Amino acid sequence: MSIQVEHELHQRRFGRNLGVGLSLAAFIIIVFGLTIAKLSSGPVANTSGEIILK
Amino acid sequence: MSDIGYSTNVSTGDAAFSDYVALLKPRVMSLVVFTAFVGLVAAPNTINPMIALASILFIALGAGASGALNMWCDADIDQVMHRTRNRPVPSGKVSSDESLALGLGLSGLSIVMLGLAANLFAAGLLAFTIFFYVVIYSLWLKRITPQNIVIGGAAGALPPVIGWVAASGAMSVEAWLMFALIFVWTPPHFWALALFMRSDYDNANIPMMTVTHGRRTTRTYILGYSFLLAVIAFANLFTPLGGILYFMVAIILNPLLLIGAIRIWMRDEDISDADNYRLEKDFFRLSLIYLFLHFGAILADATIHQTGWNSWV
Numbered sequence: 001m002s003i004q005v006e007h008e009l010h011q012r013r014f015g016r017n018l019g020v021g022l023s024l025a026a027f028i029i030i031v032f033g034l035t036i037a038k039l040s041s042g043p044v045a046n047t048s049g050e051i052i053l054k
Numbered sequence: 055m056s057d058i059g060y061s062t063n064v065s066t067g068d069a070a071f072s073d074y075v076a077l078l079k080p081r082v083m084s085l086v087v088f089t090a091f092v093g094l095v096a097a098p099n100t101i102n103p104m105i106a107l108a109s110i111l112f113i114a115l116g117a118g119a120s121g122a123l124n125m126w127c128d129a130d131i132d133q134v135m136h137r138t139r140n141r142p143v144p145s146g147k148v149s150s151d152e153s154l155a156l157g158l159g160l161s162g163l164s165i166v167m168l169g170l171a172a173n174l175f176a177a178g179l180l181a182f183t184i185f186f187y188v189v190i191y192s193l194w195l196k197r198i199t200p201q202n203i204v205i206g207g208a209a210g211a212l213p214p215v216i217g218w219v220a221a222s223g224a225m226s227v228e229a230w231l232m233f234a235l236i237f238v239w240t241p242p243h244f245w246a247l248a249l250f251m252r253s254d255y256d257n258a259n260i261p262m263m264t265v266t267h268g269r270r271t272t273r274t275y276i277l278g279y280s281f282l283l284a285v286i287a288f289a290n291l292f293t294p295l296g297g298i299l300y301f302m303v304a305i306i307l308n309p310l311l312l313i314g315a316i317r318i319w320m321r322d323e324d325i326s327d328a329d330n331y332r333l334e335k336d337f338f339r340l341s342l343i344y345l346f347l348h349f350g351a352i353l354a355d356a357t358i359h360q361t362g363w364n365s366w367v
Contacts, residue, residue, distance in 0.1 A: 012070045019071030030108050034171055037104035 069147045076142050077125055077153055078118030078160075086117040086213045092349045093217030093232060096295060096356040101221045108171040109220040113213055116164035116180045120209070123157035123188040126150050128196075134258040137251060157188075172220035179219055183212045197259075200266040207240030214349075228293050231286065235348060238283045242276040242315065243341040249273075249318075250331035250338070273319045276337075280315035284308040287348060297355025303347045311337075311344055 090113045094106055101109075125132065125143045129150050132138035142148040161184050169177030187209035196202040211233045218229040248264045249272060263272045287304045290296045296304075314337040326334060 009068060012068060016069070016071045016074075019074075030111065033104045034108045037102045037108075041102055041105075 069142065069152075073142045073147045074156065077122045077148060077156060079121030079124075080118075082121055082210075083114050083117050085210075087114045088346075089232070089236065089349055090114070090213040090217035090220075092353045092356075093214030093229060094221045095217075095360075096214075096228065096232070096352055097218045097221035098294075099222045100360070105171055106221070109168060109176070110217070112164045112168040112171060113180060113216050113220070115160055116168065116184055117213065119157050119160035119164055120184045120187045121157075122153050122160065123184070124192045126153040126157060127188065127192050129153075131258045131260060168216075168220070173223050175223060176216050176220040179212065179216045183209050183216065186212075198261065200261045200263045202261065203241050203244045203263070207237050210240060211236035228290075228295050231290050231293060231295065232349075232352070234286045235283070235290070236345065238279055238286055239341065239345050242279045242283070243338065243345075245272050245276050245279075246318070246334050246338040246341065249326070249334045269323055273321070277315045277319040280311055284312055290352075294359075295352050295355070297351070297358065299354045299358075300348070300351040303351040307340075307344050307347060311340060314340055 087110055091110050094101065094109065125141055128138075129143045132141050133144040138144065143150050143153050161181075165177050165181045165184070168180050187206070191202065191206040191209060195205050199205070214232040214236070215225070215229045218232070219225065245263055248262045249269060263275060267275075287308050291301055291304065314333070317333050318337055321333060
């Protein structure tokens with residue numbers, strides 16, 4: 001068997017790291033989008049339930 | 055003489071990303087995404103598109119989490135059954151501890167995020183769905199009662215209700231009719247599968263209806279549930295869910311499903327065996343199309359209603 005610079009195992013690990021990285025990036029984008037959507041729609045209630053008009 | 059070699063087989067801890075995705079049962083997730091989306095769109099309230107997208111994603115993530123937890127507790131069964139032995143845990147690609155950790159982590163994340171994105175009611179329903187599917191169905195009733203499929207169907211039927219609640223913040227008859235449609239659809243769909251996947255459930259010692267009550271009784275149950283399903287499908291016509299497209303789908307597919315169930319009921323094992331369970335396989339495929347088109351019609355009718363296209367017709 002010829003010696004390869006990169007074993008299949010390393011490709012698999014790279015794929016896994018890339019997948020986790022992209023998932024985290026997608027999560028950050030979703031949370032950011034959600035924050036913008038929440039802030040731009042209607043009044044906001046604080047933790048004690050009082051309505052704060054923007 | 056001994057030979058020093060190495061194995062290129064995947065060992066636990068070096069699974070590919072796709073193996074972790076497979077843990078979440080993406081095919082089940084796609085059905086959950088679809089039915090939850092229908093529930094969300096069919097609800098009377100309009101919802102910000104970003105909040106709707108996030109809600110659907112977190113409902114899907116919750117479904118995926120329950121899939122991973124199900125693979126953790128069903129590893130012993132999955133190893134025996136031909137249909138499931140290539141799943142990540144029984145094939146050794148992912149350890150059952152990893153499956154448990156991923157399932158618990160994603161459960162918590164999806165519930166908290168759905169609560170923040172939509173409302174606490176929807177988040178509570180998602181938490182209940184995961185608990186019901188993993189603890190009540192997978193850990194407890196699946197292994198002790200032949201009604202396992204009926205009970206487990208409740209978890210699969212809840213996503214449209216969660217979608218509805220995420221949009222409206224409240225329950226309604228329409229949401230529960232969508233629940234009932236999936237709930238009553240599940241048993242005949244899986245019992246048809248159990249009829250032609252003959253030895254799988256026997257080998258795994260799962261008390262499927264085919265094993266405990268016999269195949270003749272299973273055929274009768276398929277017919278009974280199919281009649282009940284048709285009644286529920288037509289009941290939707292008397293609610294705002296039932297538009298013209300839904301009517302057309304229901305009037306075509308329900309007689310077809312009933313004819314399929316009657317033909318299955320009239321057959322015995324010898325006839326089924328002779329043609330390699332062709333009718334049972336046809337019924338299984340038809341039931342998939344049945345559910346997809348009924349929910350697709352609810353979605354299309356709701357979209358037509360909300361966009362005001364019906365005034366043009």
